[in-house]
Amino acid sequence: MKLPTKLIHSGIRPDPVTGAIVPPLYQTATYVLEEVGRDKGFDYTRSSNPTRQVLEENLAAVEGGEGEAFGVCYASGMSAVDGCMKLLSAGDHVVCSDDVYGGVSRHFDRVLARYGLEFSYVDTSEPQKVAAAVRPNTKMIWVETPTNPLLKITDLGAVAKIAKDAGVYFGVDSTFATPVFLRPLEWGADLVMHSTTKYLSGHNQLIGGAVVTNRREIYDELKFIQKTIGAVPGPFDCWLALLGMKTLHLRMRCHAESAQKIAEFLHRHAKVARVIYPGLPSHPQHETARRQMSGFSGMISFELKGGIEAGAALMNGVKLCGLAESLGAVESMITHPATMTHADVPAAERRARGLSDGLVRLSVGIEDVDDILADLAAALDRVK
Ligand SMILES: Cc1ncc(COP(=O)(O)O)c(C=O)c1O
Numbered sequence: 604m605k606l607p608t609k610l611i612h613s614g615i616r617p618d619p620v621t622g623a624i625v626p627p628l629y630q631t632a633t634y635v636l637e638e639v640g641r642d643k644g645f646d647y648t649r650s651s652n653p654t655r656q657v658l659e660e661n662l663a664a665v666e667g668g669e670g671e672a673f674g675v676c677y678a679s680g681m682s683a684v685d686g687c688m689k690l691l692s693a694g695d696h697v698v699c700s701d702d703v704y705g706g707v708s709r710h711f712d713r714v715l716a717r718y719g720l721e722f723s724y725v726d727t728s729e730p731q732k733v734a735a736a737v738r739p740n741t742k743m744i745w746v747e748t749p750t751n752p753l754l755k756i757t758d759l760g761a762v763a764k765i766a767k768d769a770g771v772y773f774g775v776d777s778t779f780a781t782p783v784f785l786r787p788l789e790w791g792a793d794l795v796m797h798s799t800t801k802y803l804s805g806h807n808q809l810i811g812g813a814v815v816t817n818r819r820e821i822y823d824e825l826k827f828i829q830k831t832i833g834a835v836p837g838p839f840d841c842w843l844a845l846l847g848m849k850t851l852h853l854r855m856r857c858h859a860e861s862a863q864k865i866a867e868f869l870h871r872h873a874k875v876a877r878v879i880y881p882g883l884p885s886h887p888q889h890e891t892a893r894r895q896m897s898g899f900s901g902m903i904s905f906e907l908k909g910g911i912e913a914g915a916a917l918m919n920g921v922k923l924c925g926l927a928e929s930l931g932a933v934e935s936m937i938t939h940p941a942t943m944t945h946a947d948v949p950a951a952e953r954r955a956r957g958l959s960d961g962l963v964r965l966s967v968g969i970e971d972v973d974d975i976l977a978d979l980a981a982a983l984d985r986v987k
């Protein structure tokens with residue numbers, strides 16, 4: 604089956620009672636047993652829920668390619684990251700991309716470090732730096748590609764080899780790419796993680812997360828941790844995410860086509876100092892992105908010549924694009940990473956990572972691209 608067909612049909616069967624084509628929303632906490640020791644496959648929604656199970660099967664089919672894969676859904680992208688880290692024990696070390704979403708490094712450095720996990724941040728777009736950072740106690744390599752917000756691309760095949768040689772887990776946060784453009788399991792990852800809050804659900808209606816693995820023993824452990832900790836999504840959020848999945852391929856095509864046009868417009872604009880978009884030949888890992896991804900997705904980061912004042916004037920000046928934290932939805936959203944998504948990354952560390960205060964991040968929506976371009980052009984005209 605091709606991907607669009609999988610997105611619409613995988614995991615979904617007509618309801619056996621009514622024939623409903625849309626999986627029913629099982630908004631229930633518990634299930635009545637037929638007799639002691641005999642249930643119908645469900646006992647308590649923290650452990651499993653039929654609506655969540657459909658979403659998990661759908662995600663597994665979509666991310667897993669031809670092979671067997673298993674999905675686990677979470678209450679948020681952050682709890683999905685946390686679920687992966689709970690595969691580890693005190694004293695274990697993680698090599699992590701240096702430009703991860705600020706909430707991820709905050710979780711690693713300010714929460715998990717207190718429980719004895721160790722983290723090293725390296726530019727994973729240079730695989731030799733990943734290899735050099737592996738220590739005897741390393742148990743996981745954690746890569747975000749493209750990264751948030753500098754859109755760095757990691758060569759997943761090269762890093763998978765390093766992980767395999769070292770005998771460590773290889774996890775990929777693929778939130779920005781989506782399975783429409785990149786399937787990390789096919790490049791050798793053990794775990795692929797999504798904030799389903801973003802493109803997968805796509806309509807700014809829910810907070811959710813997911814992990815897909817092609818290794819049964821990892822899945823069993825993740826399920827055990829999930830049911831023990833209970834960071835599970837509500838059934839209604841799973842139901843909404845499933846609706847989002849059905850149109851993912853159409854939305855992603857539109858996000859990417861519009862982002863390419865907008866990146867080229869910004870690249871030509873006299874007031875713009877630099878544009879970061881994996882689809883531009885000027886992107887340092889453009890060739891890796893072309894080889895590894897089937898599209899460049901909908902995120903653009905850029906900097907204006909007027910620095911932070913000009914960036915702020917632009918972000919305050921747009922009318923169609925919403926000044927908002929999130930990304931990956933039908934609405935275009937513009938963000939100031941230094942004060943919004945990455946505010947908790949200390950200023951010195953932000954600078955060391957190359958994340959300047961003047962950086963603007965744009966999540967290109969699926970409005971008519973001419974309207975988004977007109978909004979940006981008008982706001983740029985007003986920038987001094
Ligand atoms: C790349 C990436 N990973 C993880 C997360 C966390 O996801 P959530 O906000 O659903 O917890 C985000 C949120 O912005 C993100 O951008």
